[in-house]
Amino acid sequence: MSTLLEANEQLERTFGREPVAGPAMGSLALHAALACAVVFYGLVAGLFHHNTWGGTPGSGTIQVQITSSIPLPAQKLNDNVLTTSTPSEAPAIPETKPQQQQLDLNAIPIPGRHEKEKPKPQPLPKTQPHQPQPRTDNYARYGEQTGQQIPRSVAQTGANGPTSVSDTDFGSRFPWYVDGITRKLRSTLNRQEVDASTPLSSQAYLIFTIRRDGTVTDLQLGQSSGSPTLDRACERAVQRVDTFGQLPAGYNQSTLRVTYDCQYGH
């Protein structure tokens, strides 16, 4: 009898030990709810996709700022992010973008300049901001008519700093041409090439010559800003210019020497 009772208990333990059905159903319901949530999210996100102009979400990110290459007066900054909902198998270009930007900022200067430039920047920033005017010593003094006290330069105070020309009275006779130089350099300076940690007051001092046909030659970095990336960005701004336009017909010299105080600001 006792043996029979034990067998019954064993059967009960085996088949009636735990209520499996309830938790299983619960689990299934939860999974179904989760799947529904994911599908619902996808649909809702898809509904709003057509509002993504100017930048859609995605894995790769690229900062957008390219209108500096367009010869329009305005420079456009845009922080779109690159994305595709159907990423392809080809090498994903966007992923290299952030690196490329950083390469510009860091990789280039590291080998050559860190040793040379680093000692300079620390002492220079203190004395540098006061330097641009003393640099007028560097202006060429050739071919000038003596005795004239016409202003030597026309300074355009803008985001990129002033542009000055070396000829005695060029600035007063042709201020529109000097304006044009400044405008063009402002439009070709790509601020995203400059390391974000560069102090706002930093300025590089460049000297170049404009030929009669408006093309640039003899570009030199007169004085470093202390930031290799700003120096390079300023140099590239000048190099990007195909022509500043023919020198004015009333100007009888064959070239025009220009100093460009390239300032990192605003």
Next chain:
Amino acid sequence: MKATVRLLPLILCVSFCVAVQQLLAQDWVHVSTNMAQEKIRLAAADFKPVGDDPQTPALKATFDAVLYNDLSAAGIFDLVSKSMSPQATPGSPQEIQLAQWAAAPASATDVAFGALSVSNGRLIVYGWLDDTRNTTNPQVLGKQYNETASQDLARTLAHRFADEIIKQLGGGVNGIAETSIYFVSSRSGSKEIWAMDYDGENQRQVTHLGTISNSPRISPDGSRLAFASLGREGWSIRMYSLDLNRMVSFPSGTAGGANFSPAWSSDGTKLAFSSSRSGDPEIWVCDAGGGNLHKLTSFRGPDVAPTWNPKTNSQIAWVSGRTGLPQIYTMDQDGGNIQRITDGGYATSPSWSPNGQILAFSWRRNYGPGDPGARDIHIIDLASLRWDQITHESGSNDFPSWAPDGRHIVFERQDGHRTDIWSMLADGTDQRQLTHTGNNTMPNWSWK
């Protein structure tokens, strides 16, 4: 406690979804731009009519309107509106009072002005440009024109004077007021090649083939027009001489297969096009006369729509479907050094900017099932591969083509059942509809 542990994965999932949603929402914010940099504050005074020839008022009205429109469309001027200009119409440097123009509300830094007269059937225009900030030497530009008196030539002279001003103040970049745009239009019953001035005026039919023609490409010297046309041999590249006003022979464009999308090199010595004569559509290059034909690409999948780097003529950008959906690629002119430019979506119709730095193209970034996305014009800087979208939420935009000044782009926009040609500044602003009748597609801006 046990229940809490069981619910933990679900809580984590929900939290993750919420976090992702927030991140995505941040990326959707449209970042503002600092477009508010100064343009040249320019005033264009009405020209002074001289003499009493009855033609003068009408020609003067045309000249004034066209000059104002050209300067306004240049993209580099903040043009003083007529209502803010002084009432005076100075006809010579002696008559202008620059202080008036420099003062508010005009506040102009430069003033264009002059005189116009008709004498013995000749239209004579004197035009000046003065700098109001330079009282001792104000003159920036002085021009004199003498042409037969007609409405067309009044427009031409206004274009010419506008281009001189734009070149002088725009840093040596030539204006586009005298350029033309070639396009395909079906308004005559069949798809023919048409031409118009850059501002949409003077629209005229170029070809009369009575078949289907597309992809017009004007040669750099403006003497020949290459295009694709459907004929007895199928789709072939054909050539129209604008000097002779008739079709001229181009045998390399007809040899077997479908031949599409011709593209001139900027020196006018070479022509690239897409041809399926070897099976797949591939990029082929030949001399302008048709000789020295050779194939540049040999990949599975279509290769179409080539465009040369006009700065160097050493690179070609084109559309390839080798990985599925069409993408933009660049390669050297010998077919080497292939680089993929777009990373996904549906990218077509590349056009290389005159300075060689930027590609404009049509891109459906989010192309795919359930989300076809919008087809918009984008530009990409080839050095950094940074891109920007320049048309937004306005129809389906395709076939961009750069103006020679690198500041303007012409493109086709399909909105509803209509397709028209539009132009805009290369930053997407100042969009202007140029065609209003028939269906008009595939614009191509002349080189000069």
